[in-house]
Amino acid sequence: MxxxxxxxxxxxxIQSNASELIGRRFTVQMDNDPKDTVKATKEFFKEIKRNVMQWPNQSPDLNPIEHEFHLVKTKLKGKCPKNKQELKTVAVEAWQSITRDETQRLVMSMRSRLQAVIDCKGIATKY
Incomplete structure (x- = not known):
């Protein structure tokens, strides 16, 4: 991408999903992937008036999307697609089966994840 x-x-x-999950006031978190840090993306966030949190590189412990991908992998367990189209079909089904409650739990767990990383002085946590 x-x-x-x-x-x-x-x-x-971003606006509708974040507002629905956590309310109108929120800060954006990104993991410093190149697409996150290019000038056009930074300007996009200025235009929509969103703060972007300063974030350490390569911190999957702190990235809810990594945990969302784990949910997808769990839902894919035992499925053996035979070709690319079947893989795409089962992956999309798995992604779409993630409930709003599951996503909201991941978002709301950020405070405890941040504290765990602080307590471990930046070393990987058990999340």
Whole structure:
């Protein structure tokens, strides 16, 4: 995915999904992937008036999307797609089967995840 695709996804979903899950006031977290740090993405967040949290590189312990991907992998367990199309079908089904409650629990667990990383002085946690 490149920065342009990333911004298109954010434009279509960030306001409504974040507002629904955590309320109108929120700060954006990104993991310093190149598409997150390019000038166009930074300007996008300025335009929509969203703060972006300063974040350490490569910190999956702190990235809810990594935990969302774990949910997808769990839901895919035991499925053996035979080709790319079957893989895409089962992956999309798994992604779409993640409930709002599961996503909200991940978002709401951020405070305890942050504290665990602080307590471990930045070393990986048990999350």
């Amino acid at each position: 490149n920065s342009e695709v990333f911004r298109a996804i954010l434009s279509a979903h």
